[in-house]
Amino acid sequence: MESLGELLKSWPGGRSLSEEAERKLKELMRDPLVIKLREKYPDVDEDAIRLNLNRVYQYVSEYRNCTNCPGLDLCPNDYEGHYTLLSSETMNGYTQLIDRKVSCKKFLARQNEEVIRSRIRSFYVDDAALRRGYSSDEILTNDIERAKAVGQVLRYIDRTREQGLGYEGLYLAGRFGTGKTFLMCYLLQELAKAGHSGVIVYMPDFVEDLKALMHEPVKLKETVELMKSTDLLIFDDIGAENLNPWVRDHVLGAILNYRMERKPTFYTSNYDLEALERHFSFTSKDGDELHKGQRIMDRIRPYVETVLVTGENKRGRK
Template sequence: MESTGDVLRSMNNPALRQRSRDLEQGLLNHPLVKQLREEHPELDESRLRLHLSRLYQYVEESRHCANCPGLAACPNDFPGHYSKLTVESVSGAPDLYERKTPCALKVAQDSQDSIRKRIRSFYVDERVLHGGYDEIDIMGKDPRRGVAVNKLFDYITTTKENGLTPHGIYLHGSFGTGKTFLMCYLLHELAVAGYNGVIVYMPDFIEDLKSIMMDGQKLKETVDTLKNCDLLIFDDIGAENLNPWARDHILGAILNYRMNRKPTFYTSNYPLDGLEKHLSFTSKDGEEIYKGQRLMDRIAPFVDVIPLYGENQRGKR
């Protein structure tokens, strides 16, 4: 490490002083700095020379951004941000200020992170939720599902324009036609608009309730989450092995709270009358028609029923 004396002696070196002046002049004549000076003629050169380090940072980070290697490899001091210079008057004298500003990539990443935070899933593959969506691809995979997809698009547009209503969607169709995928698309698009939501894969959820029923706090937190989220999707309802407690005290309580408040969505292989038969039967008590009807009174009046036709897409690329 150089001593203070060595540094002072080097400053007396004419060649070094000339190199320093050349670098300084080159910086002041850089196109970005010249543009700044043209936009702010009130900022004299003496003031600029006091902020050479800021000008250097500004020029260097602009160069990095022009040759952006991507957010993960950002070489700027504050990754994902660049130096933005502004001129402001303090006590009547103009001066140069630097602010770190997020770049477009950082803004996009933060937006995606914010969307992800608005969406929770119970037992649904996260790749389905965040794998990316292409509306042309959604429509083009199978023309037979075009009517259902257009209704879904209309629902998303109307909600973005007019806000949430207590009315959801009941999407039913054969195996592998894309019901879960389309509901994840709806959830993602409305999360972009600022709504939070939860998607629940019903067969695993009902099974898991057996293990958490003894943990009162966890059970309450789970049920409260499903009651209060803006958007709730019960995925593959009708495929679960119901017991009376899960049906009457958990599913019933959630639906009873949400009706007339917030929309609930469903995907199922059953049409509504088939779902009613399913909800009327439990492995313990057998058929209980009135209990199935009671649940359906909290489902059927609050959904638009949309049949989804098409070919089984599972295993296809």
């Protein structure tokens, strides 16, 4: 933003700088914002305004900029997302105007969004799904067929806000494209606003990467520890992965064993719980292992509320 000194220097010749400064002073004295400032601080007379002309000019100019805000990215003020506030202090008979920078609502909102976003980690899930915002009313009316499922998710969010984090999660089962992942991203965002951390993992890609991480034990341990410790963990599209015994028993089993009576785990799947157990009971390497499928389900089934997500396939819909 142009300072008062720069503004005065830019005036065409014929008048002295002092004349232009006096003219600017008279203009500022008539400004409603300055009149309001003087009503709040009666000691601020014309001499005080004259002595602090640059501060007062900046105060008025930045207020006007904020009134006609072009958006945070185009903020014309000296400090993006901040404006000047003035207060008065009288010492030894002299009135001094004190300026300070204050964050605007848009800047505070962006900061809050960044804090919320920092609480959420995604593995192989499109970040756009996490950033996309919908109101609870909108997701309720988006597809009336899935209203019951949406109601269960909203009740879970409200209950967690009121009672704190429990260890029961949600298991969202339904056909392709009914919005299961979106509902879980919505839950993550809403509970991140309440201060909870979260991780969402797209299982098919995650399992493939785990096979490579077998040879990077430090990175593997960091990944597993993150999933153990996060407040909210979502396994997205579980059952669609190409499973092997090591992933099932030593990675997924270890994560679920740690979380099952500590923190909630959430799932989206095209399978119901019985079909998921059959999926976990068979691997391409060892064939049928019913007891191992049952063992992993013992760490899932008792710790989730099942949510059946019905409705039309929204993928590719415009």
